[in-house]
Amino acid sequence: MSLVxxxxxxxxxxxxxxxxxxxxxxxxxxxxVIAAELSEAGQKVVILEEGPHLLPQDLAxxxxxxxxxxxxxxxxxxxxxxxxxxxxxNLMVGRCVGGSSVMTGGVCFRTPDHILHDWxxxxxxxxxxxxxxxxxxxxxxxxxxxxxxxxxxxxxxxVLYGQGATRLGYSLAPNHRNTKDCDGCSRCNFGxxxxxxxxxxxTYLPRALAAGAELFSDAMVERILLRGDQxxxxxxxxxxxxxxxxxxxxxxxxxxxVACGGMHTPRxxxxxxxxxxxxxxxxxxxxxxxxxxxxxxxxxxxxxxxALQSAHSEAFVNERITLMSVFVPTxxxxxxxxxxxxxxxxxxxxxxxxxxxxxxxxDDPGGRVLSRRSPLGLLMGRTEPVLTxxxxxxxxxxxxxxxxxxAETFFAAGAREVFLPILGGPPGxxxxxxxxxxxxxxxxxxxxxxxxxxxxxxxxxxxxMGLSSDDAVVDQRGQVFGLRELFVVDASILPTSLGxxxxxxxxxxxxxxxxxxxxxPLPV
Amino acid sequence: MSSSKLVRTERAIAVFxxxxxxxxxxxxxxxxxDGVVASASALLSATTVRSRLMFQxxxxxxxxxxxxxxxxxxxxxxxxxxxxxxxxxxxxxxxxGAAMVLAIKAVxxxxxxxxxxxxxxxxxxxxxxPGVRRSLPVLSGGVS
Numbered sequence: 001m002s003l004v005x006x007x008x009x010x011x012x013x014x015x016x017x018x019x020x021x022x023x024x025x026x027x028x029x030x031x032x033v034i035a036a037e038l039s040e041a042g043q044k045v046v047i048l049e050e051g052p053h054l055l056p057q058d059l060a061x062x063x064x065x066x067x068x069x070x071x072x073x074x075x076x077x078x079x080x081x082x083x084x085x086x087x088x089x090n091l092m093v094g095r096c097v098g099g100s101s102v103m104t105g106g107v108c109f110r111t112p113d114h115i116l117h118d119w120x121x122x123x124x125x126x127x128x129x130x131x132x133x134x135x136x137x138x139x140x141x142x143x144x145x146x147x148x149x150x151x152x153x154x155x156x157x158x159v160l161y162g163q164g165a166t167r168l169g170y171s172l173a174p175n176h177r178n179t180k181d182c183d184g185c186s187r188c189n190f191g192x193x194x195x196x197x198x199x200x201x202x203t204y205l206p207r208a209l210a211a212g213a214e215l216f217s218d219a220m221v222e223r224i225l226l227r228g229d230q231x232x233x234x235x236x237x238x239x240x241x242x243x244x245x246x247x248x249x250x251x252x253x254x255x256x257x258v259a260c261g262g263m264h265t266p267r268x269x270x271x272x273x274x275x276x277x278x279x280x281x282x283x284x285x286x287x288x289x290x291x292x293x294x295x296x297x298x299x300x301x302x303x304x305x306x307a308l309q310s311a312h313s314e315a316f317v318n319e320r321i322t323l324m325s326v327f328v329p330t331x332x333x334x335x336x337x338x339x340x341x342x343x344x345x346x347x348x349x350x351x352x353x354x355x356x357x358x359x360x361x362x363d364d365p366g367g368r369v370l371s372r373r374s375p376l377g378l379l380m381g382r383t384e385p386v387l388t389x390x391x392x393x394x395x396x397x398x399x400x401x402x403x404x405x406x407a408e409t410f411f412a413a414g415a416r417e418v419f420l421p422i423l424g425g426p427p428g429x430x431x432x433x434x435x436x437x438x439x440x441x442x443x444x445x446x447x448x449x450x451x452x453x454x455x456x457x458x459x460x461x462x463x464x465m466g467l468s469s470d471d472a473v474v475d476q477r478g479q480v481f482g483l484r485e486l487f488v489v490d491a492s493i494l495p496t497s498l499g500x501x502x503x504x505x506x507x508x509x510x511x512x513x514x515x516x517x518x519x520x521p522l523p524v
Numbered sequence: 525m526s527s528s529k530l531v532r533t534e535r536a537i538a539v540f541x542x543x544x545x546x547x548x549x550x551x552x553x554x555x556x557x558d559g560v561v562a563s564a565s566a567l568l569s570a571t572t573v574r575s576r577l578m579f580q581x582x583x584x585x586x587x588x589x590x591x592x593x594x595x596x597x598x599x600x601x602x603x604x605x606x607x608x609x610x611x612x613x614x615x616x617x618x619x620x621g622a623a624m625v626l627a628i629k630a631v632x633x634x635x636x637x638x639x640x641x642x643x644x645x646x647x648x649x650x651x652x653x654p655g656v657r658r659s660l661p662v663l664s665g666g667v668s
Contacts, residue, residue, distance in 0.1 A: 065638060079578075
């Protein structure tokens, strides 16, 4: 068993040279699954993770901002470049051993059956039917201790929202999460300080290492090595304690598995020159744009007491909206309320009285990861990729609808005023707060999208799976079209957005691909 | 980031933080402002040049443009506190200004309310008591 912190190896000039049967780029939800399954099948596996290794006890000691700095990509302050009438979307993804699985709220959904049916019927992906995928979901659910959030763990914020929903004729359902003995301290997005969230650093990666895999943290892969049409390894740099690239490394491998997520997988493929043949690389990304509405009640809510994400509603799935309970740290609550100086303080003092509920859009593919060689990529994307996103008209309409549902539900629950995520406040309401009558007068469709505050934790589909290299990057086995021994297994292969949190889908897809890979003979 | 740029950025963050977190009784405690400035610098140092640049553009634009909203010459730091508050408030009421203000405010508020006293002052009492008590296997480091 071996976990090596790359930062401890940087003081040497000589490049680090390794060899393996399989090298896996990324240790998140998909890479960890592949690593465990292939190591246990007897293959020699090397896992390379760009981020640091953060133990639960480290996460417990850190303030949230320190976790953001050390465990989130770009400290959590990167944005998409909006194209047309589109909001700039704040992207938050993990960058540490275990990847985003360490930083999620732990919400677990199987891929909705209607999505899988669409993939089979409309895209011809016959191996992805609900029946065919069921054993992989079961395997992931067993390994990750997926359980229902009990009602007593719901925050008062979620309970109030649920009461409003009932009054309006719809209901909330409890979330499934990968937790055990959760205290409901609402800190999931900054890594569980109790080790109660069964992220892959606590489940699959220990299995992989126990079976002989080697995991290197602080190891940034810069390129995939190709010989003719065959992948033969990867090369990159180890990152020092200051985060700066230092000692070079090279891993020679008989098979290369790319699992670095929807933003960076296409970047690696583009840098390898693959995008010149496969035009779908980096195209058609979806993000599940998400927003939240805050509501002020007369009674104290203390919305941070309870599970961060305990319940959801699928009542509006036909309108491509999934509603999801959520809470945000006091500082973020305070920041999104208007006010400077003493007016800021007065608003911040409302924090205990605020309830929050959110939702996400099952979006159309409007995202694009720009190649380093494109003009904007050249200008802005030398280190981190540049993502552009153009929101479709129907997605924009869905946002107006979602915000209205959220706000009206809070009013049905007895809220005094609601705060919509609109920069500068809704037209005519610079102070932000809206009464029920005010809300009825605001035409959300007429507000420019650039004024919406919007976030995403789910970059998907930027190297999608399909039947042909004309419109896809990988086949149903995860193999990159036209290249031998190069596989992609992460969220970037999902053919469309899901409308639900993608962690279990990603892990089940990776399990399926891992089972196929372990049966597939390695090249000599 | 070069040291002179860092100093300028830190000064600008301090001006914004002093204004944002001021109260009816005046400027906020100096040590808390210093703490926020140090934490913000650390946060920015973990980002790429692109994100840092975006942050700095918003920050410096605010410092220079905000006074124009109350018909004062550029340079927020030169104004008395009351006028600084008025200038940023006016800027926050415009859609473009609000985007800039929020970009900075989000980072600084996150850091400010991590201070237990600041959180307590607005009634927040995060229930989380960190401590690892679970028995899942934990990865351990070391070269085999």
